[in-house]
Amino acid sequence: MTKKAQEVMDQFIEQKGMEYQAEGLPRIAGRLMGLMLIEDGPFAFGYLAERLMVSRGSISTNTRLLENLGVIERVSKPGERGDYFQLSADPYVSLLSGINLRLKRALTNARQARGGLPKTLKNAQTRLAGLEAFYEGFIENNERLIQSLES
Amino acid sequence: MTKKAQEVMDQFIEQKGMEYQAEGLPRIAGRLMGLMLIEDGPFAFGYLAERLMVSRGSISTNTRLLENLGVIERVSKPGERGDYFQLSADPYVSLLSGINLRLKRALTNARQARGGLPKTLKNAQTRLAGLEAFYEGFIENNERLIQSLES
DNA sequence: TATAATGTTTAGTCTTGACTAAACAAATAA
DNA sequence: TTATTTGTTTAGTCAAGACTAAACATTATA
Numbered sequence: 001m002t003k004k005a006q007e008v009m010d011q012f013i014e015q016k017g018m019e020y021q022a023e024g025l026p027r028i029a030g031r032l033m034g035l036m037l038i039e040d041g042p043f044a045f046g047y048l049a050e051r052l053m054v055s056r057g058s059i060s061t062n063t064r065l066l067e068n069l070g071v072i073e074r075v076s077k078p079g080e081r082g083d084y085f086q087l088s089a090d091p092y093v094s095l096l097s098g099i100n101l102r103l104k105r106a107l108t109n110a111r112q113a114r115g116g117l118p119k120t121l122k123n124a125q126t127r128l129a130g131l132e133a134f135y136e137g138f139i140e141n142n143e144r145l146i147q148s149l150e151s
Numbered sequence: 152m153t154k155k156a157q158e159v160m161d162q163f164i165e166q167k168g169m170e171y172q173a174e175g176l177p178r179i180a181g182r183l184m185g186l187m188l189i190e191d192g193p194f195a196f197g198y199l200a201e202r203l204m205v206s207r208g209s210i211s212t213n214t215r216l217l218e219n220l221g222v223i224e225r226v227s228k229p230g231e232r233g234d235y236f237q238l239s240a241d242p243y244v245s246l247l248s249g250i251n252l253r254l255k256r257a258l259t260n261a262r263q264a265r266g267g268l269p270k271t272l273k274n275a276q277t278r279l280a281g282l283e284a285f286y287e288g289f290i291e292n293n294e295r296l297i298q299s300l301e302s
Numbered sequence: 303t304a305t306a307a308t309g310t311t312t313a314g315t316c317t318t319g320a321c322t323a324a325a326c327a328a329a330t331a332a
Numbered sequence: 333t334t335a336t337t338t339g340t341t342t343a344g345t346c347a348a349g350a351c352t353a354a355a356c357a358t359t360a361t362a
Contacts, residue, residue: 117189
């Protein structure tokens, strides 16, 4: 491992941390993703804490978060006591599925509002229909991308 | 305006507030969007504060936030001193453009990392390529949706 | 001139959540 | 049995940000 490669890796890990933070997620969750993208797994629980220089509590919390998002999974090694983690088989499919879940909820809200308003409120009806069209297009895009990514 | 219609509107406004909060944005920003989607604009600054029962400072902050996202715009009325706000012509196009900006930054980060790592790190190269493919697909989808929404 | 209205900024409060250290429970190893 | 190890939970600290009230600057109006 050259020194330059190490630097590239460390920088990538920190960048992923900042990207996650910008999306409203914990920075450590992003750094975990960065690490698991750029180094070969599976990763021991203790290694993650040491490598990222954070507490075991933070590893516990953030690995669970990423597990719930479906982008990593907890695995075991025969004869080993500790937990290991690795990227999911289709991390981006899981991610897109989660996004679509929230989008569908918002779409339902919009439809219910439109249905509950009198037809005479033309402008509101039109704006809500536009909102629905946006959600529908976005959801459909995601579903198509899921198809194309599914291995 | 029937009582039921009022309830549907109020509920929609609050739902939008919660949706925004779930995305890591201020709840008031979401309530502003909900209001502007369901009532006819343009909306006077003071009306927004009264209708949503929040301080003028919060209206000032959150209208600026939504302006920066490109989903609403500040307008003036001839002969009137106060500011008015209304939905942008293409609010979702602006939204998608902002998303794509961040995605493109992340894509650049991934490409730079992959380029900076030795080709011999086969697995890292493969995972980064997968990440790039995901970003590229997502970006392309958004661009297509932008096209279809553009009025 | 005062007086009022308008939007921004500032100061301060309060909540939330990210994070750590330490206690803990459970399992293994000595 | 007693150590250790491992992951979770708890208690507490710290920082960030959402929000309000009030001060402020600006502009219009009386």
